Amino acid sequence: MSTTTSSRRRFSLEFLGVAPFIIFGLMFLVLPTLYLLGGAFIGRDGELTFDNILGLFTDQIMAAYWISIRIAGASSIIGALAGLAIALAIIRGRLPAPLRSAIMTFSGVASNFAGVPLAFAFIATLGRLGLVTIIAKTVFGLDLYRAGFNLLSFWGLTITYLYFQIPLMILIIAPAIDGLKKEWSEAAASLGAQPWQFWRYIGLPILWPSFLGTVSLLFANAFGAIATAYGLTGSSLNIVPILLYAQIRGDALQNPGLGAALALGMVVITAFANIIYLVISQRAERWMK
Amino acid sequence: MKQNRFWAWVVFLLGASYFIVPLVATFEFSLRMRRGYYSFDSYASVFSDPNFQATFGYSVLIGIFSILVGIVIVVPAVYFVRLRLPWLRPFMEFFTLLPLIIPAIILVYGYIRLYNSSSIIPFTGSALGTDILLTFAYVTLALPYTYRAVDTGMRTIDVQTLTEAAQIAGANTIQIISQIILPNILVAVLSGAFLTFAIVIGEFTIASLLNRPAFGPYLQNIGANRAYEPAALAIISFIITWGAMGMINVLGRFAPRTSARTD
Numbered sequence: 001m002s003t004t005t006s007s008r009r010r011f012s013l014e015f016l017g018v019a020p021f022i023i024f025g026l027m028f029l030v031l032p033t034l035y036l037l038g039g040a041f042i043g044r045d046g047e048l049t050f051d052n053i054l055g056l057f058t059d060q061i062m063a064a065y066w067i068s069i070r071i072a073g074a075s076s077i078i079g080a081l082a083g084l085a086i087a088l089a090i091i092r093g094r095l096p097a098p099l100r101s102a103i104m105t106f107s108g109v110a111s112n113f114a115g116v117p118l119a120f121a122f123i124a125t126l127g128r129l130g131l132v133t134i135i136a137k138t139v140f141g142l143d144l145y146r147a148g149f150n151l152l153s154f155w156g157l158t159i160t161y162l163y164f165q166i167p168l169m170i171l172i173i174a175p176a177i178d179g180l181k182k183e184w185s186e187a188a189a190s191l192g193a194q195p196w197q198f199w200r201y202i203g204l205p206i207l208w209p210s211f212l213g214t215v216s217l218l219f220a221n222a223f224g225a226i227a228t229a230y231g232l233t234g235s236s237l238n239i240v241p242i243l244l245y246a247q248i249r250g251d252a253l254q255n256p257g258l259g260a261a262l263a264l265g266m267v268v269i270t271a272f273a274n275i276i277y278l279v280i281s282q283r284a285e286r287w288m289k
Numbered sequence: 290m291k292q293n294r295f296w297a298w299v300v301f302l303l304g305a306s307y308f309i310v311p312l313v314a315t316f317e318f319s320l321r322m323r324r325g326y327y328s329f330d331s332y333a334s335v336f337s338d339p340n341f342q343a344t345f346g347y348s349v350l351i352g353i354f355s356i357l358v359g360i361v362i363v364v365p366a367v368y369f370v371r372l373r374l375p376w377l378r379p380f381m382e383f384f385t386l387l388p389l390i391i392p393a394i395i396l397v398y399g400y401i402r403l404y405n406s407s408s409i410i411p412f413t414g415s416a417l418g419t420d421i422l423l424t425f426a427y428v429t430l431a432l433p434y435t436y437r438a439v440d441t442g443m444r445t446i447d448v449q450t451l452t453e454a455a456q457i458a459g460a461n462t463i464q465i466i467s468q469i470i471l472p473n474i475l476v477a478v479l480s481g482a483f484l485t486f487a488i489v490i491g492e493f494t495i496a497s498l499l500n501r502p503a504f505g506p507y508l509q510n511i512g513a514n515r516a517y518e519p520a521a522l523a524i525i526s527f528i529i530t531w532g533a534m535g536m537i538n539v540l541g542r543f544a545p546r547t548s549a550r551t552d
Contacts, residue, residue, distance in 0.1 A: 013462055014369045014372075014373050017365035017369040017462070018377060020365070022366075024428070025387075025432075028425050028429045029387045029388065029432075030387070031399075033391055033395065033396065035399055035403045039402065086300055086301065089297035089298075089301050090301065092293075092297075093298075094294060095298070099301070109527070109530050110308060112530050112533075113530050115491050117508060117523040117527065120520055120522060121311045121314070121523045121527075122311060124311070124315040124520045125310060125311040130314060131313070131317050131318060166304070217389070224391075226392075227492075230493065231512055245494070248394075248398050260398075260402075263395045263398055267390070267392075270391070274386075
């Protein structure tokens with residue numbers, strides 16, 4: 001008798017401890033998102049409709065999605081390759097140990113140094129009056145802007161995004177590289193493998209899932225980012241998050257349902273990238289043990 | 290092997306120049322305010338701006354509240370899931386992954402639609418309500434990091450034994466969590482707190498769309514209207530981020546190195 005009451009009391013206590021977390025998650029993650037995305041299927045008069053989704057297929061919106069996907073794709077793939085190279089250099093290239101910990105710390109800082117201040121830094125570097133632009137012009141006689149470069153463009157934004165993408169890659173991939181056991185390369189070498197053969201047949205196949213998974217995480221990271229782009233360009237660049245920002249601010253598309261559909265498109269794309277990540281990282285974990 | 294090392298240095302130097310040049314350029318730019326020679330005028334101008342002080346103070350305050358709310362929500366949940374409700378773990382993992390999948394701009398759009406002034410819970414109907422909503426939004430943004438920090442912290446201590454020992458000594462559950470578990474995972478919790486702070490302090494999207502006078506929108510506004518102050522603010526922001534991350538590193542040295550039980 002007394003045991004059942006006490007166990008029931010403990011049972012409810014446990015749920016009392018977990019409940020705030022669950023309620024919070026529902027109220028501030030699940031419900032707002034579902035409510036918003038549901039709005040994509042509701043027309044002006046409150047009826048169920050696919051007009052909003054079809055409304056996405058205009059030139060302006062499709063162009064916005066396309067340039068967003070290109071920027072996120074380029075910055076995630078280049079960022080992942082550069083991050084992998086740096087991580088390999090510091091871990092397998094036997095650079096001095098203090099250098100390694102300095103790079104890891106810096107990566108932690110730089111991966112969080114996104115947003116408006118990052119935009120300022122790149123304006124001061126590669127903007128029209130930026131230091132690199134001026135040095136290129138006065139010392140090397142190369143006018144970057146006359147040569148077709150513009151910070152407020154696909155490549156300008158990609159170069160800026162790399163500042164947080166590369167460090168994020170280093171932080172995520174370093175444990176995977178640490179997981180490549182020394183014994184494996186020794187075993188390969190004692191069987192007569194050249195270093196490149198080790199990487200071709202052992203190292204890269206093992207790193208591949210983590211690599212691909214991190215690319216999709218970086219993709220989602222860049223695709224949803226707005227503050228950096230907004231800090232660089234104001235609202236002049238036609239990428240999806242900025243279009244959505246303008247829509248929330250002042251109903252720029254003059255149709256709330258279309259705004260919701262725009263958001264739905266973003267979630268579908270980032271979710272797709274992350275599902276790839278989840279599936280792949282499950283595979284990758286087999287090697288981490 | 291020697292060649293290997295050569296390429297490692299080449300990669301390192303290339304990477305280092307990409308990351309260091311913008312910092313140098315920004316710093317140099319921030320010193321250019323007075324014509325003809327370098328000065329710290331832009332910094333003086335920033336620090337004497339009452340809007341800088343007000344918005345920075347506001348963001349620090351919101352950041353502190355976000356950290357506290359995050360701890361209160363996450364620590365008991367992780368504790369009970371570890372101790373008694375392991376089947377809930379997948380849900381926790383799912384919840385804490387969502388903020389990485391759903392961009393911040395979509396979350397805040399959802400909040401504005403769901404919690405507008407004519408809804409059941411009109412968060413955005415008043416300034417205080419919007420402040421609370423902003424705090425909760427930041428708790429949400431930081432959730433993946435807070436959760437992982439706390440979860441890692443609890444993995445290194447023996448929650449089961451500590452709880453039983455405390456119960457035998459007559460402690461109730463609130464005492465166990467606040468006086469036994471929390472002090473033992475303090476390093477992990479503080480790491481999460483500093484990361485939250487680094488994320489929150491210059492956040493732009495949510496604060497701007499909720500129309501709150503936070504540091505992020507202030508930065509953006511200065512960027513659109515001034516020439517040299519933005520560079521100074523970028524350097525200041527970088528130092529703040531560096532400070533928060535540096536604290537995490539320092540704390541890491543105090544973290545328990547042995548895991549008590551790995552079953």
